[in-house]
Amino acid sequence: xxxxxxxxxxxxxxxxxxxxxxxxxxxxxxxxxxxxxxxxxxxxxxxxxxxxxxxxxxxxxxxxxxxxxxxxxxxxxxxxxxxxxxxxxxxxxxxxxxxxxxxxxxxxxxxxxxxxxxxxxxxxxxxxxxxxxxxxxxxxxxxxxxxxxxxxxxxxxxxxxxxxxxxxxxxxxxxxxxxxxxxxxxxxxxxxxxxxxxxxxxxxxxxxxxxxxxxxxxxxxxxxxxxxxxxxxxxxxxxxxxxxxxxxxxxxxxxxxxxxxxxxxxxxxxxxxxxxxxxxxxxxxxxxxxxxxxxxxxxxxxxxxxxxxxxxxxxxxxxxxxxxxxxxxxxxxxxxxxxxxxxxxxxxxxxxxxxxxxxxxxxxxxxxxxxxxxxxxxxxxxxxxxxxxxxxxxxxxxxxxxxxxxxxxxxxxxxxxxxxxxxxxxxxxxxxxxxxxxxxxxxxxxxxxxxxxxxxxxxxxxxxxxxxxxxxxxxxxxxxxxxxxxxxxxxxxxxxxxxxxxxxxxxxxxxxxxxxxxxxxxxxxxxxxxxxxxxxxxxxxxxxxxxxxxxxxxxxxxxxxxxxxxxxxxxxxxxxxxxxxxxxxxxxxxxxxxxxxxxxxxxxxxxxxxxxxxxxxxxxxxxxxxxxxxxxxxxxxxxxxxxxxxxxxxxxxxxxxxxxxx
Numbered sequence: 001x002x003x004x005x006x007x008x009x010x011x012x013x014x015x016x017x018x019x020x021x022x023x024x025x026x027x028x029x030x031x032x033x034x035x036x037x038x039x040x041x042x043x044x045x046x047x048x049x050x051x052x053x054x055x056x057x058x059x060x061x062x063x064x065x066x067x068x069x070x071x072x073x074x075x076x077x078x079x080x081x082x083x084x085x086x087x088x089x090x091x092x093x094x095x096x097x098x099x100x101x102x103x104x105x106x107x108x109x110x111x112x113x114x115x116x117x118x119x120x121x122x123x124x125x126x127x128x129x130x131x132x133x134x135x136x137x138x139x140x141x142x143x144x145x146x147x148x149x150x151x152x153x154x155x156x157x158x159x160x161x162x163x164x165x166x167x168x169x170x171x172x173x174x175x176x177x178x179x180x181x182x183x184x185x186x187x188x189x190x191x192x193x194x195x196x197x198x199x200x201x202x203x204x205x206x207x208x209x210x211x212x213x214x215x216x217x218x219x220x221x222x223x224x225x226x227x228x229x230x231x232x233x234x235x236x237x238x239x240x241x242x243x244x245x246x247x248x249x250x251x252x253x254x255x256x257x258x259x260x261x262x263x264x265x266x267x268x269x270x271x272x273x274x275x276x277x278x279x280x281x282x283x284x285x286x287x288x289x290x291x292x293x294x295x296x297x298x299x300x301x302x303x304x305x306x307x308x309x310x311x312x313x314x315x316x317x318x319x320x321x322x323x324x325x326x327x328x329x330x331x332x333x334x335x336x337x338x339x340x341x342x343x344x345x346x347x348x349x350x351x352x353x354x355x356x357x358x359x360x361x362x363x364x365x366x367x368x369x370x371x372x373x374x375x376x377x378x379x380x381x382x383x384x385x386x387x388x389x390x391x392x393x394x395x396x397x398x399x400x401x402x403x404x405x406x407x408x409x410x411x412x413x414x415x416x417x418x419x420x421x422x423x424x425x426x427x428x429x430x431x432x433x434x435x436x437x438x439x440x441x442x443x444x445x446x447x448x449x450x451x452x453x454x455x456x457x458x459x460x461x462x463x464x465x466x467x468x469x470x471x472x473x474x475x476x477x478x479x480x481x482x483x484x485x486x487x488x489x490x491x492x493x494x495x496x497x498x499x500x501x502x503x504x505x506x507x508x509x510x511x512x513x514x515x516x517x518x519x520x521x522x523x524x525x526x527x528x529x530x531x532x533x534x535x536x537x538x539x540x541x542x543x544x545x546x547x548x549x550x551x552x553x554x555x556x557x558x559x560x561x562x563x564x565x566x567x568x569x570x571x572x573x574x575x576x577x578x579x580x581x582x583x584x585x586x587x588x589x590x591x592x593x594x595x596x597x598x599x600x601x602x603x604x605x606x607x608x609x610x611x612x613x614x615x616x617x618x619x620x621x622x623x624x625x626x627x628x629x630x631x632x633x634x635x636x637x638x639x640x641x642x643x644x645x646x647x648x649x650x651x652x653x654x655x656x657x658x659x660x661x662x
Contacts (some may be wrong), residue, residue: 003029005045005157008133014043022162035648044071053478057097058647073131074121077250114218118516132209141490153448177454186491223478230526237542247515248275259360262286265301274547286311292319318345323555323567324574333504333629334496351535354505366514371537373528380433387425412641433480477527565620569609582628589630
């Protein structure tokens with residue numbers, strides 16, 4: 001796990017000092033060393049978090065004759081098997097790293113190598129002979145990769161702040177990107193919230209050479225057609241168990257440093273921790289996040305699971321004050337506005353992990369998206385049932401079964417539930433599952449300035465139109481899963497709550513449920529094996545009924561949440577709050593109408609952030625996080641840090657070229 005940055009210009013040589021400034025913005029991703037390569041057209045930078053082959057895996061790294069160079073962020077978990085296969089083709093290896101496997105895999109298979117990788121990655125390959133840059137990102141977008149394109153040139157980096165370290169890169173908001181956040185909760189690749197800054201789409205690679213810049217897909221999400229016969233549920237459960245055990249083993253054992261595990265108290269993290277404990281010999285250290293408020297706390301289940309596993313356990317208890325204190329730093333790492341405070345406690349949890357001496361944790365991320373675990377999928381099932389007879393009072397009451405964990409759940413407010421979930425009941429709508437979320441979130445756009453509102457283009461119809469050609473034959477769950485995997489998973493769960501909070505403290509996250517073989521297997525399952533009636537993750541529960549206690553196996557689904565607006569007002573507004581939400585600052589950002597912001601903040605102050613509607617809470621979080629994003633990245637650029645020890649310094653634009661330590 002590392003950070004990468006670089007630039008390629010088919011014209012003049014790239015600036016070494018700019019490259020070093022870019023790398024300096026990424027040292028939190030790689031505090032263990034750094035390196036760079038430069039020739040007349042390309043500059044590749046790398047900051048390293050040493051996980052595999054600490055002694056020999058310094059980057060950038062090249063092939064035997066120095067014609068192919070790579071800077072790589074991530075892990076290829078099947079690198080041992082690929083290395084043996086490549087040796088059979090005549091390739092020789094100088095290191096024991098997975099990075100060198102990437103170089104030889106490209107030499108052997110070209111772009112087909114990405115289909116062979118089982119891992120999480122963002123990488124850049126520079127072919128000196130062909131003057132060709134290749135960028136690649138893993139299937140589901142676990143690892144980030146941003147770029148800025150100009151004619152004949154590309155700048156790329158693991159984080160946007162590294163691109164902004166180049167003074168020639170424009171810094172301004174993209175109205176369309178902001179609009180996507182205020183509709184889908186995140187931008188949708190290739191768009192970001194910054195004008196001219198793109199992100200490489202998950203499952204894609206890009207090429208820049210004398211023919212220009214182009215992207216291509218090497219993998220896409222697919223689901224079976226409706227009504228296609230599937231395997232027996234017992235057969236599916238047995239196969240899933242085998243694949244997930246192997247995925248967990250790979251992620252725990254293929255590391256040269258100790259690996260810990262997150263334990264939330266939910267089903268997914270309990271399974272991954274239990275598999276590591278059961279199928280490996282190494283002692284397991286677990287880490288949990290607790291809340292001072294009982295509404296959000298899952299400590300009871302965490303304690304039960306740690307007792308079952310006998311792990312060495314650490315926990316952190318987070319309250320509103322702690323969230324408010326770190327929120328500006330959280331936005332410095334998310335690099336985007338967010339509508340929830342949920343990343344902040346995870347930022348604090350990763351600090352606990354690092355302070356305890358760990359660089360790697362296994363977590364349960366991805367299980368809900370891959371196995372139909374979210375309430376949004378149950379909601380779609382209810383709405384589909386209701387849509388077949390919209391006037392039926394009996395069918396309308398099915399909405400009361402949803403979101404039992406909410407304080408104001410539909411069962412407690414049945415009239416509101418029927419009104420909210422009963423809108424847009426079109427059974428032919430491919431986005432039936434997501435329409436209520438998009439519609440309710442889009443209400444936030446009523447606060448935008450007239451100028452910005454006139455330039456917003458978020459288009460749910462356009463997103464739906466981008467679904468694969470065969471998606472019309474998928475069932476309702478498959479279409480909903482595709483939308484979730486295209487929007488919230490890469491743009492928020494794996495980014496703002498995942499990579500960015502983990503790497504803020506130099507911690508790598510590994511996700512067995514997002515193993516390539518597990519995902520391919522899950523996507524091929526019939527919907528009933530994932531969502532059986534209204535029971536979510538049915539096949540997962542069948543496969544691991546003997547691994548976790550029944551109290552966790554059968555507990556109602558409770559998604560991870562944190563106090564949102566309440567965190568910013570409960571103990572009085574934090575010291576930084578007035579500066580970023582003042583009328584002057586709001587006008588400077590040009591996103592929200594100052595008079596509406598003032599009224600909203602006054603409302604939050606009066607209520608102490610408590611008992612606010614979900615919409616007002618999201619409005620508060622949207623305004624505050626957007627203002628922080630503007631202050632941090634547009635009005636200014638975060639200060640870079642001193643680089644760690646330079647382990648590789650190769651400059652082929654000079655006569656005194658040296659390779660190795662310097």
